Amino acid sequence: MKVKFKEVKSQKIKDSFLEALKAYDDLHVHSITLYQKRVKSSTMQAQPIINLSNILSGVKKYRIKLGVFVSSSDTLKVEDVPQEVMKGWFAHELGHLVDYLSYSNLGMIKYGLKYVFSDSFKMKAEHEADYIAIERGFREEIIATKEWLLNHDLVDQGYKNKLNKYYLSIEQVELCNLNEIPFEPIIEK
Numbered sequence: 001m002k003v004k005f006k007e008v009k010s011q012k013i014k015d016s017f018l019e020a021l022k023a024y025d026d027l028h029v030h031s032i033t034l035y036q037k038r039v040k041s042s043t044m045q046a047q048p049i050i051n052l053s054n055i056l057s058g059v060k061k062y063r064i065k066l067g068v069f070v071s072s073s074d075t076l077k078v079e080d081v082p083q084e085v086m087k088g089w090f091a092h093e094l095g096h097l098v099d100y101l102s103y104s105n106l107g108m109i110k111y112g113l114k115y116v117f118s119d120s121f122k123m124k125a126e127h128e129a130d131y132i133a134i135e136r137g138f139r140e141e142i143i144a145t146k147e148w149l150l151n152h153d154l155v156d157q158g159y160k161n162k163l164n165k166y167y168l169s170i171e172q173v174e175l176c177n178l179n180e181i182p183f184e185p186i187i188e189k
Ligand SMILES: [Zn+2]
Pocket: 092, 093, 096, 126, 129
């Protein structure tokens, strides 16, 4: 794993991140930086790092930006979030990185624009990140993350509305379990 931590002080955050990353073998060859910083708009953001040297070479590098506080709260610290919730959160962000893997660096620029300007594209991208995390075995953690965020008094309503609009609902995640039932063909006589 090629992980760098920048400004991350909490051992709990580091451990949760590394624990989640273990399930993402296909990301281990790429350099990933977890960078903690006060951010306003959202608590976590998975971003490709694109510069002049890698736009043509195709080398893929990623950064996950992590807030110090959850959403717009100035009291609820990310490092105090329950570990299961934190893991679910990281599993979702790493899901984004897996989704990004199929795009070239140039393709990622287009992706970024579509994400900003198209609501339906944004919704598809957020659902995909959840589906990938569920596929990697984080179904319970994804549910825990959604339950925690949607029910926490200190998480602002605007953020909850965003979660309801763009992300899979808890019910949809629960239904994903049905996919694990082995497929049985019906043979007609
Ligand atoms: Zn996301």
